[in-house]
Amino acid sequence: MKKLVNDPAELVTDALRGMAAAHPRLRVDLASKVVVRADAPTPGRVALVSGGGSGHEPLHAGFVGPGMLDAACAGEVFTSPVPDQILAATTAVDGGAGVLYVVKNYTGDVMNFEMAAEFAADAGIEVASVLVDDDVAVQDSTWTAGRRGVGGTLLVEKLAGAAAARGRSLAEVADLARRVNAAVRSMGVALTSCTVPAVGHPTFDLPEDQMEIGIGIHGEPGRHRVPLAPGREVAAMLVEPILADLDLTGAPVILFLNGMGATPLIELYVMYHEVAALLSAAGVQVVRNLVGPYVTSLDMAGCSVTLLRADDELVQLWDAPVDTPALRWGV
């Protein structure tokens, strides 16, 4: 295992120390492994809390800041944060208008965010939750009943964050987040496995001549393994299942081409061209895009395609200012 780490058992804490050092507008609680906007709470505004296992950086802590999340809870690598962490985040960011949890659909996350919501209710904080389950690859999976939450999470967090920044109510922000989740789909491919530092060896074996179509962001099995293929064929294997699942014609579409962590940007742009060409041929109109490693799987090589069937309002929310370590525009 070749990694830039100290003690693998301290990986998450060490990385959070780095975030604290690099981003003074974040407040990092190392004891609870929670990253909060330094100016939280914002009185009278709905707050957004997300979180999940570490290893997907910049998701989620890299999306904490004006226009997106108010707090993120970092679990151990590929492990759900615990309810106490989530409650600490909730308490830190509640400005009296309620808190929305953005939860990727994995059994541990769902359970722990539910428990935290109960604790928060006991403490008098109004909480709503939205589950993100955008991965069309498989119905159930290793740690999931129902579809997994993957790249679409970024879109839910950005758009709901923008809605909250506009002063909408908790019910309205939650509705919007659910509307985004209902309209977003993703599909990924892995060329290599990833290695959890505390484990020290690759999570799964993937022969030199094969790739896994429909990979999960923790290395969970996808739909099938196929021989390596040119980028344009890989693009079709990712785009077609999405188009089969959701009609994207007649609406403005946001395309997010995500790198899994170890795939260089030059390859992502090759894939962007192929995906854009397929969508154009299918009559899909891409009006906004994002290209880069934003929802990663440690050192996995591969990429995913996320497509949102948007509308004018969602495009405006996408364009709204955001000021976080990983996404920043309009400010």
Next chain:
Amino acid sequence: MKKLVNDPAELVTDALRGMAAAHPRLRVDLASKVVVRADAPTPGRVALVSGGGSGHEPLHAGFVGPGMLDAACAGEVFTSPVPDQILAATTAVDGGAGVLYVVKNYTGDVMNFEMAAEFAADAGIEVASVLVDDDVAVQDSTWTAGRRGVGGTLLVEKLAGAAAARGRSLAEVADLARRVNAAVRSMGVALTSCTVPAVGHPTFDLPEDQMEIGIGIHGEPGRHRVPLAPGREVAAMLVEPILADLDLTGAPVILFLNGMGATPLIELYVMYHEVAALLSAAGVQVVRNLVGPYVTSLDMAGCSVTLLRADDELVQLWDAPVDTPALRWGV
């Protein structure tokens, strides 16, 4: 070789097609492999042109836009662009106030930018050049007489781009760029080699238990190979040679922690913490930072540290608006 590519011989063109599809505010000339601001030229403003071998994305084309570069020339992977490309870029962006070339110090780049400058002069375009040679690792190297240009290039391009945007003359922008280069130092480490797609096998061998300190961004040899070590020891191996080369005390410092392409962000933040702690202990005051994969080496795992001894003016130029695919703030 596991890569998301089509024909490796078409890699650069395919990636440029992706940039064209993703970024409508760029104009991509596939024939000359030049990326230009779509609104170029800007009459009366100094224009910046850079370029170099591909494989370092987002450097350089990802830095084309308001506040940074006006054009970037993409060579084949790890291969200098040719003079005709550079001349095409120069002609496209000259707004009558002259053009500054930002050239990384590699023999092929230096020669080809010099030839292009002569052609441009013949065409009546005033050109100045700045060489970037910030890598403290080695004095001469595989493709370099003198020090190599690496991560510091990003700082030169950002700060000179901001100076040009403020309407300064060609001589003033060139002076500023040289001042930045004189005050910036870098040092990198590789945990793995990289694989040039058209070659199909790793550029060099690096045993499983070793890393290369002082690596070049094309895999050129560094100072020495050492056994794998914890992140905090690696950080010291990168920071100490820089501090030995340049006094960074008593000035505001900009710290750029760069990923080489295949190192995930969680590891970069671990390294950021260690680097920041070493600098703090050395009495160096970091006032701005950047963390992420910006000057990459295809799928190399590793990172580099770049430190700029800034001043109030340089910090203001760093903070100035920039609107490019890879760096974007203030707009």
